[in-house]
Amino acid sequence: MWEYTDKVKEFFLNPKNAGEISDADAVGEVGSLACGDALKLFLKVDDSGVIQDASFQTFGCASAIASSSVLTELLKGKTVDEASRITNKDIARELGGLPKEKMHCSVMGQQALEAALKNLRGEEAATRDLEGEVVCECFGVTDEEIKRAIRD
Amino acid sequence: MKVTYLDNNATTRVAPEVMEEMLPFMDTLYGNPSSMHTFGGQVQKHLAQARERAAQALDCSPEEIIFTSGGTEGDNAAIFAAVNSQPDKRHLVTTRVEHPAVLNTCKYLEGRGYEVTYLPVDGYGRVNLDQLRESLRPDTALVSVMYANNETGNIYPVQAMAEMVKERGVLFHTDAVQVIGKLDLSMQKLPVDYLALSGHKIHAPKGVGAMFVRKKAPFRPFILGGHQENGRRAGTENTAGIVGLGRAMQLAAMDIAEENTRVAALRDRLEQGLTREVEQTRINGDRESRLPNTLNISFKYVEGEAILLMLDTLGVCASSGSACTSGNLEPSSVLRAMGVPFTHVHGSIRFSLSRYTTQEEVDLVLDHLPGIINKLRDMSPFGQGREPAASAPRY
Amino acid sequence: MKVTYLDNNATTRVAPEVMEEMLPFMDTLYGNPSSMHTFGGQVQKHLAQARERAAQALDCSPEEIIFTSGGTEGDNAAIFAAVNSQPDKRHLVTTRVEHPAVLNTCKYLEGRGYEVTYLPVDGYGRVNLDQLRESLRPDTALVSVMYANNETGNIYPVQAMAEMVKERGVLFHTDAVQVIGKLDLSMQKLPVDYLALSGHKIHAPKGVGAMFVRKKAPFRPFILGGHQENGRRAGTENTAGIVGLGRAMQLAAMDIAEENTRVAALRDRLEQGLTREVEQTRINGDRESRLPNTLNISFKYVEGEAILLMLDTLGVCASSGSACTSGNLEPSSVLRAMGVPFTHVHGSIRFSLSRYTTQEEVDLVLDHLPGIINKLRDMSPFGQGREPAASAPRY
Numbered sequence: 001m002w003e004y005t006d007k008v009k010e011f012f013l014n015p016k017n018a019g020e021i022s023d024a025d026a027v028g029e030v031g032s033l034a035c036g037d038a039l040k041l042f043l044k045v046d047d048s049g050v051i052q053d054a055s056f057q058t059f060g061c062a063s064a065i066a067s068s069s070v071l072t073e074l075l076k077g078k079t080v081d082e083a084s085r086i087t088n089k090d091i092a093r094e095l096g097g098l099p100k101e102k103m104h105c106s107v108m109g110q111q112a113l114e115a116a117l118k119n120l121r122g123e124e125a126a127t128r129d130l131e132g133e134v135v136c137e138c139f140g141v142t143d144e145e146i147k148r149a150i151r152d
Numbered sequence: 153m154k155v156t157y158l159d160n161n162a163t164t165r166v167a168p169e170v171m172e173e174m175l176p177f178m179d180t181l182y183g184n185p186s187s188m189h190t191f192g193g194q195v196q197k198h199l200a201q202a203r204e205r206a207a208q209a210l211d212c213s214p215e216e217i218i219f220t221s222g223g224t225e226g227d228n229a230a231i232f233a234a235v236n237s238q239p240d241k242r243h244l245v246t247t248r249v250e251h252p253a254v255l256n257t258c259k260y261l262e263g264r265g266y267e268v269t270y271l272p273v274d275g276y277g278r279v280n281l282d283q284l285r286e287s288l289r290p291d292t293a294l295v296s297v298m299y300a301n302n303e304t305g306n307i308y309p310v311q312a313m314a315e316m317v318k319e320r321g322v323l324f325h326t327d328a329v330q331v332i333g334k335l336d337l338s339m340q341k342l343p344v345d346y347l348a349l350s351g352h353k354i355h356a357p358k359g360v361g362a363m364f365v366r367k368k369a370p371f372r373p374f375i376l377g378g379h380q381e382n383g384r385r386a387g388t389e390n391t392a393g394i395v396g397l398g399r400a401m402q403l404a405a406m407d408i409a410e411e412n413t414r415v416a417a418l419r420d421r422l423e424q425g426l427t428r429e430v431e432q433t434r435i436n437g438d439r440e441s442r443l444p445n446t447l448n449i450s451f452k453y454v455e456g457e458a459i460l461l462m463l464d465t466l467g468v469c470a471s472s473g474s475a476c477t478s479g480n481l482e483p484s485s486v487l488r489a490m491g492v493p494f495t496h497v498h499g500s501i502r503f504s505l506s507r508y509t510t511q512e513e514v515d516l517v518l519d520h521l522p523g524i525i526n527k528l529r530d531m532s533p534f535g536q537g538r539e540p541a542a543s544a545p546r547y
Numbered sequence: 548m549k550v551t552y553l554d555n556n557a558t559t560r561v562a563p564e565v566m567e568e569m570l571p572f573m574d575t576l577y578g579n580p581s582s583m584h585t586f587g588g589q590v591q592k593h594l595a596q597a598r599e600r601a602a603q604a605l606d607c608s609p610e611e612i613i614f615t616s617g618g619t620e621g622d623n624a625a626i627f628a629a630v631n632s633q634p635d636k637r638h639l640v641t642t643r644v645e646h647p648a649v650l651n652t653c654k655y656l657e658g659r660g661y662e663v664t665y666l667p668v669d670g671y672g673r674v675n676l677d678q679l680r681e682s683l684r685p686d687t688a689l690v691s692v693m694y695a696n697n698e699t700g701n702i703y704p705v706q707a708m709a710e711m712v713k714e715r716g717v718l719f720h721t722d723a724v725q726v727i728g729k730l731d732l733s734m735q736k737l738p739v740d741y742l743a744l745s746g747h748k749i750h751a752p753k754g755v756g757a758m759f760v761r762k763k764a765p766f767r768p769f770i771l772g773g774h775q776e777n778g779r780r781a782g783t784e785n786t787a788g789i790v791g792l793g794r795a796m797q798l799a800a801m802d803i804a805e806e807n808t809r810v811a812a813l814r815d816r817l818e819q820g821l822t823r824e825v826e827q828t829r830i831n832g833d834r835e836s837r838l839p840n841t842l843n844i845s846f847k848y849v850e851g852e853a854i855l856l857m858l859d860t861l862g863v864c865a866s867s868g869s870a871c872t873s874g875n876l877e878p879s880s881v882l883r884a885m886g887v888p889f890t891h892v893h894g895s896i897r898f899s900l901s902r903y904t905t906q907e908e909v910d911l912v913l914d915h916l917p918g919i920i921n922k923l924r925d926m927s928p929f930g931q932g933r934e935p936a937a938s939a940p941r942y
């Protein structure tokens with residue numbers, strides 16, 4: 001059994017900000033059904049560049065859901081600039097830590113955030129086909145990135 | 153919180169009858185069965201009785217029983233016995249859905265120059281008998297096919313397989329860890345050379361098991377040292393565990409009728425209830441030939457670990473074949489070998505019942521699991537496509 | 548009849564403290580430690596605690612502990628790890644007085660093309676350090692020397708041996724089954740690569756043991772399969788046994804002072820009493836370097852089994868290195884390696900005490916054994932030559 005902190009369990013069992021923001025200013029998606037985990041992040045950003053609201057939809061394990069949820073909490077009230085500096089380690093720290101085998105679940109949060117911010121800047125499509133079953137891109141996280149995330 | 157234990161293919165509770173017989177061998181009858189004195193000698197008698205009981209449960213002779221430290225050791229010992237006693241034969245046949253105790257031993261042998269044929273399975277997890285026949289070669293040392301699969305509960309036609317393989321003069325091993333107490337086995341009728349079983353799957357303790365080794369089959373000890381187990385398995389005997397295993401095998405043989413009626417009825421109640429209450433499910437395995445206690449069911453668009461953790465908050469114990477591919481966690485290789493779509497592999501849950509399972513326990517799952525699936529699907533980016541089930545409660 | 552158990556090198560009684568901690572893991576905390584649910588997860592925590600305790604007792608880190616099914620498995624695993632991780636090295640060094648768990652593994656390897664140097668011992672059972680040094684070769688894969696001998700109680704200078712062997716870059720294994728709880732071991736100070744121990748010699752149950760494997764030492768799993776023990780020993784963990792072993796190691800570490808004073812005093816009382824009351828005895832082993840609990844004594848002109856059976860009628864449990872050569876029973880190879888004359892090998896008796904041994908038990912032996920020896924000598928064709936001892940009672 002994974003050693004989950006109480007905070008992970010809390011954010012998994014009673015996740016904050018689950019669901020869609022229908023009029024989101026930015027959407028970031030990573031992962032796929034085939035990979036076994038996918039995350040869609042929604043942001044509402046005001047004119048001064050402050051994130052007013054954030055929500056998520058996650059298909060994945062308890063760590064993935066808790067990471068997504070805690071990320072949306074972290075994002076609210078931050079400027080886009082501040083948000084761009086959030087890493088998976090911040091997410092894990094906010095959860096009181098993740099088992100090392102589960103660090104990659106927080107990487108997905110960081111990647112979805114990067115995708116959403118790109119989308120906000122108009123650099124990336126808001127949606128892509130997450131249902132792909134054959135090709136598993138695993139949201140572009142390479143082995144090296146995972147190893148780094150685990151080591152750090 | 154009351155524990156609802158539906159993970160009996162992982163391990164089982166030690167039966168009270170088994171406990172009772174075992175305990176004296178720790179602190180009163182603690183002698184070494186190899187000792188010359190009466191104090192040790194009497195322990196030897198109880199080991200002999202345990203061996204008789206094991207032999208009776210398998211319908212074989214007591215000399216054909218070797219006690220081990222568990223199912224894994226038995227699988228290792230059988231494979232190495234076959235291979236080491238036939239040094240010129242460098243080929244093995246097994247299936248893609250074996251337990252790691254067999255698969256990883258085969259992989260080790262591949263690293264030592266052996267060739268291994270891993271028979272594929274179809275979408276139901278079935279092995280094709282013709283493919284097995286065609287895989288046999290003059291240099292095949294062993295065919296190893298599990299009697300029933302731990303994840304799906306699939307029962308393999310070991311009788312037919314062993315008959316065919318023995319006709320070709322090839323040794324046959326079966327991992328029977330999951331069938332003891334669930335199927336009636338007779339070594340007089342089943343022409344296998346080796347068979348491995350494990351105590352902790354049949355209400356004996358963890359860390360003890362047994363092998364059947366047919367009198368005519370070649371054998372080489374796997375653990376080397378003293379003369380225990382008639383020179384076939386060295387190491388001071390786990391006396392309490394062996395006595396417990398003997399009793400558990402006796403009990404298990406008595407429970408087969410119950411497994412096939414009461415336990416199967418509970419499993420079917422669970423299966424039918426879940427497929428009725430939750431849309432987009434999939435039963436993994438071969439419903440025509442499956443253990444009476446096992447249900448492996450997939451819920452599309454949700455992830456197994458998440459389901460398990462929600463069940464855990466209710467005290468419900470089950471297991472999952474899921475694990476996303478982006479980590480170094482491997483999703484179930486059994487389900488993947490069956491070609492179960494990834495979407496379903498990730499949302500797979502195994503419930504495995506025992507003679508201690510009650511209808512209340514099954515109903516607890518039926519009451520809550522549909523709502524859990526809904527809750528998780530609501531959070532999922534893929535959850536939208538589905539139709540809500542008529543009566544599933546919302547969380 | 549009350550049992551006077553003086554055969555603790557063969558096996559020991561499970562301590563009440565150990566029993567108490569173990570039992571819950573059979574019928575209440577029976578989950579599988581690998582399971583995802585809390586019910587299994589909590590068992591994992593107790594395994595971690597047992598590993599901590601074992602590590603503390605050996606003064607090593609918990610990751611250096613692997614739980615096994617006993618001392619024999621540990622010896623096998625260490626030897627195969629050394630050999631399989633260095634395929635080019637085809638030579639091993641051990642002694643002629645090792646336990647069969649080491650000797651028979653070495654013999655198996657000889658059958659597979661390995662060369663083994665079996666170091667001789669002198670009349671006291673001692674190994675010569677220079678001979679060990681000279682036996683080392685560039686292709687030596689492993690040196691395996693037991694820490695203490697089960698039959699004589701001899702303690703070997705493993706510290707000095709391991710230092711010398713490690714200086715030459717060769718792997719070192721020690722079978723420490725007989726020294727746990729009798730000597731204070733620190734893996735920080737003792738530069739061995741592998742060490743094997745067994746639960747049932749230290750008041751834990753039979754069928755569980757542990758190995759120390761130094762972090763830097765190469766390792767290959769011996770039993771292959773699942774990912775248990777950090778991928779180093781497959782098979783569902785013997786949870787109750789492991790928890791018991793952890794507790795027993797903790798207790799044993801506390802008992803070392805007692806072993807070295809109270810137990811040694813009782814052993815000395817027995818030794819002095821017997822040598823005083825019976826003529827023509829011989830203490831086998833190295834009294835300068837011997838376990839505090841062991842006495843191996845030979846009575847010339849009588850046969851060990853006969854002595855044991857007479858002791859048995861009094862409820863006294865001991866063991867013998869005898870076994871006549873006209874059967875297929877082999878007399879002690881340890882005593883023969885020491886050059887103990889045949890006349891003495893046949894009449895050898897091992898008494899091995901424990902923390903539960905009382906002075907009354909020792910005195911029971913002192914009261915009766917001289918008479919037993921006299922009685923047997925009276926029956927023996929060789930018994931005439933002797934002088935009767937002053938105070939030995941006649942039967």
Ligand SMILES: Cc1ncc(COP(=O)(O)O)c(C=O)c1O
Pocket residue numbers: 161162221222223224225227251253298300301302327329330350351352359361781782783784
């Ligand atoms: C089919 C099968 N084979 C082998 C094993 C291994 O048995 P053990 O855990 O007793 O080593 C198991 C269970 O773990 C199993 O389900």
Ligand SMILES: Cc1ncc(COP(=O)(O)O)c(C=O)c1O
Pocket residue numbers: 386387388389556557616617618619620622646648693695696697722724725745746747754756
């Ligand atoms: C020195 C020594 N090594 C190894 C063993 C084997 O241990 P086990 O019986 O636990 O396999 C024993 C005892 O039997 C022993 O005394």
Ligand code: FES
Pocket residue numbers: 036037060061062063064102104105475476477478479481
């Ligand atoms: S998202 Fe992959 S295991 Fe958590």
Ligand code: FES
Pocket residue numbers: 870871872873874876
């Ligand atoms: S005379 Fe009985 S064992 Fe040899």
